[in-house]
Amino acid sequence: xxxxxxxxxxxxxxxxxxxxxxxxxxxxxxxxxxxxxxxxxxxxxxxxxxxxxxxxxxxxxxxxxxxxxxxxxxxxxxxxxxxxxxxxxxxxxxxxxxxxxxxxxxxxxxxxxxxxxxxxxxxxxxxxxxxxxxxxxxxxxxxxxxxxxxxxxxxxxxxxxxxxxxxxxxxxxxxxxxxxxxxxxxxxxxxxxxxxxxxxxxxxxxxxxxxxxxxxxxxxxxxxxxxxxxxxxxxxxxxxxxxxxxxxxxxxxxxxxxxxxxxxxxxxxxxxxxxxxxxxxxxxxxxxxx
Amino acid sequence: xxxxxxxxxxxxxxxxxxxxxxxxxxxxxxxxxxxxxxxxxxxxxxxxxxxxxxxxxxxxxxxxxxxxxxxxxxxxxxxxxxxxxxxxxxxxxxxxxxxxxxxxxxxxxxxxxxxxxxxxxxxxxxxxxxxxxxxxxxxxxxxxxxxxxxxxxxxxxxxxxxxxxxxxxxxxxxxxxxxxxxxxxxxxxxxxxxxxxxxxxxxxxxxxxxxxxxxxxxxxxxxxxxxxxxxxxxxxxxxxxxxxxxxxxxxxxxxxxxxxxxxxxxxxxxxxxxxxxxxxxxxxxxxxxxxxxxxxxxxxxxxxxxxxxxxxxxxxxxxxxxxxxxxxxxxxxxxxxxxxxxxxxxxxxxxxxxxxxxxxxxxxxxxxxxxxxxxxxxxxxxxxxxxxxxxxxxxxxxxxxxxxxxxxx
Numbered sequence: 001x002x003x004x005x006x007x008x009x010x011x012x013x014x015x016x017x018x019x020x021x022x023x024x025x026x027x028x029x030x031x032x033x034x035x036x037x038x039x040x041x042x043x044x045x046x047x048x049x050x051x052x053x054x055x056x057x058x059x060x061x062x063x064x065x066x067x068x069x070x071x072x073x074x075x076x077x078x079x080x081x082x083x084x085x086x087x088x089x090x091x092x093x094x095x096x097x098x099x100x101x102x103x104x105x106x107x108x109x110x111x112x113x114x115x116x117x118x119x120x121x122x123x124x125x126x127x128x129x130x131x132x133x134x135x136x137x138x139x140x141x142x143x144x145x146x147x148x149x150x151x152x153x154x155x156x157x158x159x160x161x162x163x164x165x166x167x168x169x170x171x172x173x174x175x176x177x178x179x180x181x182x183x184x185x186x187x188x189x190x191x192x193x194x195x196x197x198x199x200x201x202x203x204x205x206x207x208x209x210x211x212x213x214x215x216x217x218x219x220x221x222x223x224x225x226x227x228x229x230x231x232x233x234x235x236x237x238x239x240x241x242x243x244x245x246x247x248x249x250x251x252x253x254x255x256x257x258x259x260x261x262x263x264x265x266x267x268x269x270x271x272x273x274x275x276x277x278x279x280x281x282x283x284x285x286x287x288x289x290x
Numbered sequence: 291x292x293x294x295x296x297x298x299x300x301x302x303x304x305x306x307x308x309x310x311x312x313x314x315x316x317x318x319x320x321x322x323x324x325x326x327x328x329x330x331x332x333x334x335x336x337x338x339x340x341x342x343x344x345x346x347x348x349x350x351x352x353x354x355x356x357x358x359x360x361x362x363x364x365x366x367x368x369x370x371x372x373x374x375x376x377x378x379x380x381x382x383x384x385x386x387x388x389x390x391x392x393x394x395x396x397x398x399x400x401x402x403x404x405x406x407x408x409x410x411x412x413x414x415x416x417x418x419x420x421x422x423x424x425x426x427x428x429x430x431x432x433x434x435x436x437x438x439x440x441x442x443x444x445x446x447x448x449x450x451x452x453x454x455x456x457x458x459x460x461x462x463x464x465x466x467x468x469x470x471x472x473x474x475x476x477x478x479x480x481x482x483x484x485x486x487x488x489x490x491x492x493x494x495x496x497x498x499x500x501x502x503x504x505x506x507x508x509x510x511x512x513x514x515x516x517x518x519x520x521x522x523x524x525x526x527x528x529x530x531x532x533x534x535x536x537x538x539x540x541x542x543x544x545x546x547x548x549x550x551x552x553x554x555x556x557x558x559x560x561x562x563x564x565x566x567x568x569x570x571x572x573x574x575x576x577x578x579x580x581x582x583x584x585x586x587x588x589x590x591x592x593x594x595x596x597x598x599x600x601x602x603x604x605x606x607x608x609x610x611x612x613x614x615x616x617x618x619x620x621x622x623x624x625x626x627x628x629x630x631x632x633x634x635x636x637x638x639x640x641x642x643x644x645x646x647x648x649x650x651x652x653x654x655x656x657x658x659x660x661x662x663x664x665x666x667x668x669x670x671x672x673x674x675x676x677x678x679x680x681x682x683x684x685x686x687x688x689x690x691x692x693x694x695x696x697x698x699x
Contacts, residue, residue, distance in 0.1 A: 003535055010527035010560070113361050117548050119582045128561075135561055209559065210524065211551055211582050219524035247525075254528040259519040260491065 005134045007255045008248055013140035015247020016147050019240035020202050021217070021224035022231065024195050026239050027154065031167045031191040034083075034090055035233075036097045039199050040217030040224070041104035042078060046071045046196065047203030048112045051120060051212055060121055067200055075196020079189050108214035116214065120207035143205060150198070151237055158236070167191065222263065223250070226270040232283020241281060245269065346389040347382075347637055347644045349374075350409030351419035352402045352429065355394035362547075362578070362622060363421035366444060367392065369626030370419050372615040373608070373634070383637045383644070392419075399428035410436045416649050418633055419626075423447050423492075426458075433457050438646045439653070441636075442629050442677075448494050454675060459653055461632060461665060461677045462596045466498035468571040469542055471681055472594040473502065474509040475697045476540065480566055482510040483539025488529060488553055489518045490545040498544050514538055521546055526556035534562040543570040550574045551582030558584040567592045575684060576621050580691065588686040592694065596678045597625050597664045599691045606663040621691070628664025632677070635661035666698075 231242030402425035685694035
C-alpha cells in the first residue's frame with residue numbers, strides 16, 4: 001500500500017508538469033486555432049538561454065528573470081516571423097509548427113549541445129516531509145501552488161477581461177471577430193508572448209529532474225498531447241486533470257506491469273477517452289451553424 | 291560481270307572493310323578495358339590493399355559527428371585525428387603517412403553502410419574509430435566480405451562478438467563483461483550484499499541481466515531484482531520507489547549515460563541511495579554522466595573502465611598532443627587518443643607493405659602489448675578479438691573520477 005501511495009503522489013507531481021505543457025497547447029489552440037507542437041522545444045531553448053547566463057556567473061534567479069523577459073520576446077518573434085498566418089490555412093500553420101520543433105532542436109544541438117546533458121540547478125527547494133510514510137517533496141507542493149495560480153489567473157482573464165473575451169472570440173469565430181474590430185494578430189502575438197513565458201517555466205521545473213538537453217521535452221510532449229485530449233482541447237482547467245490522470249496511470253503501469261507499457265498506456269487512455277467522450281472530460285462540443 | 295557490279299561490290303567491300311576496322315577498334319577497346327580492370331583488381335589481394343601508390347596507409351573512419359550521440363563521439367574522433375597527425379609529423383609508420391578518410395554517419399546505420407562501401411572501394415587497410423552500437427551490425431557484414439578489419443568500436447555489443455567475426459576486433463569488453471568482472475572485486479573490497487540491477491532496455495540487456503545475477507550469486511551476494519526502462523524514459527520514480535522498498539546494498543547500472551544520470555536524479559528526489567555503492571561500467575565513466583549526479587550520490591559511485599581516469603593521464607603523450615591541438619582532456623578524448631595509439635602500434639607491427647591481411651595478422655599475434663598509455667596491455671588471438679581484459683575502477687573525489695583500483699593485471 002505504501003508503494004502504491006508513493007507512486008500515486010509521484011504520478012501527480014509528474015502529471016502536473018505534463019498538465020502545464022498541455023495547458024499551453026490548449027491555450028494556443030483556443031486563442032489561435034492551431035495546436036503548436038513546438039511549445040516544448042520553445043521552452044527547452046529558452047531554458048538553455050537561462051543555463052548559459054547562469055553558467056557565466058549570474059545568479060539563478062536573476063538569470064531566470066532575464067530569461068523570462070527573453071522568453072516573452074522570443075514568443076513574439078516565433079509568432080511574427082514563423083507562424084503568423086500569411087495564408088495557406090491551418091494545415092500550413094500546423095506543418096510550420098512541426099518544422100519549428102525540428103529547427104529548435106537542431107539549433108540547441110549546434111549552439112549548446114556539445115557536452116549535453118547538463119545538470120541544471122533547481123529553482124525550488126529540495127527535501128520534503130513525510131506524511132503517513134509517503135514523502136511529499138517541497139518542490140511538488142510548490143508546483144501545485146504554481147499551477148493553481150496559473151489556472152486561476154487564466155480562467156479569470158478569459159471570463160472577466162476584455163482581452164480574454166477577445167481571445168475567445170478570435171478562437172471561435174475569427175472572421176466575425178475581425179469584422180467586429182478585434183485585432184486578431186495582436187491577440188495572437190500576446191498569446192505567444194504568454195506561452196513563451198509559460199514554456200520557460202516548464203523548462204525551469206523540468207530540467208533539474210530530466211537534465212537539460214535538446215530532447216528534454218520530447219517524452220513529455222506526447223504525454224501532454226494525450227493529457228490535452230483527455231482533459232478536452234477546449235478546457236484549460238481540464239488539461240491539469242488530464243495531466244494528473246496520465247501521470248498517475250503511467251506511473252502505476254510502470255510500477256506494476258513494466259515500463260515498456262508506459263507510452264502505450266497513455267495512448268490507450270487517450271483513445272478510450274475519445275471513444276467514450278470525444279470532446280474530453282471537460283471539453284464542450286463545438287457547434288457550427290450551416 | 292564483276293566490272294558491272296564493281297561499284298556496288300566496291301562499296302559493299304568498302305563498307306565491309308569499314309565495318310571490320312570498326313569492329314577491330316571495338317574489340318581492341320574491349321580488350322584494353324578488360325586489361326585495365328584486371329590490372330586494377332590485381333592492385334590488392336581482392337580486398338583492402340591499404341597502401342596507396344604513394345605508400346600512405348589508408349584508414350577509414352565512419353563516426354557520428356552529428357545526431358543523437360554526436361556530442362559524445364565527435365570529441366573522440368577529433369582526438370584520434372590529432373594523434374594520427376602527431377604520428378605523421380614524427381615521420382609516420384616506418385616512413386609512410388597515415389591517411390584517414392573521415393566521414394560522418396550521424397548515428398545512422400544506412401549512412402554508415404554508404405561510408406563503408408566507399409572505404410571498400412578505396413581499399414583501405416582498416417576501418418576504425420566508430421562510436422555507437424547501431425551502426426556496426428550494418429557495417430560488419432560488408433567488411434567481413436571485403437576482408438577489411440573493423441577495429442575498436444566504442445560501444446561493445448555481444449552480438450558482434452558471438453559468434454566470433456573474423457574481421458571484428460574490439461578493445462573494450464562488453465558492458466556485461468565489465469559488470470561481471472567488477473562485482474566480485476566490489477564484494478572483495480566492500481563486502482557482499484544485496485544487489486539491484488537497473489537496465490536500459492537494449493538487445494543486450496536480458497543477457498547482461500542473467501550474467502550479473504549469476505556473478506552476484508557466485509560472489510556470495512543476493513540478487514534482489516532487475517528493473518528495466520526503455521531508453522529516454524521521462525520518469526524513473528516508479529523504478530526508484532520499487533528499489534527503495536528492497537533497501538539494496540548495491541545498485542548496478544546497466545544504462546545509457548543520460549538515463550543513468552536521470553535515474554540518480556530520481557533517486558535523490560525520492561530520498562533513496564543504496565546502502566553501499568552504485569556500480570557501473572565504462573558506459574557511465576564519462577564526465578557528462580558525473581555532472582548529472584547529485585553531490586550526495588557521487589561518493590557512492592564505483593565505475594569500471596577500460597581506460598585510465600583523466601586525473602591519472604597527466605604527463606602522458608596523449609595529454610601533450612590534446613593540449614597542443616586545443617582539445618579538452620576528458621575521458622572520451624583520452625579514449626580517442628588511446629585508441630589511435632593502439633592502431634599505430636598495430637600498423638607498426640604489421641608486415642610491410644601494410645595491408646588488411648597484415649593488420650589482422652599483427653593483431654592476432656599481440657600478447658600483453660602495452661600499446662597505449664591510456665589502455666591496459668592488449669592481447670588478441672585468432673580466437674579472442676577483445677583486446678582488453680584488465681579494467682580500472684574509478685571512484686569520485688571533488689566532482690571528478692579518480693582511480694580507486696584495478697581488476698586483473
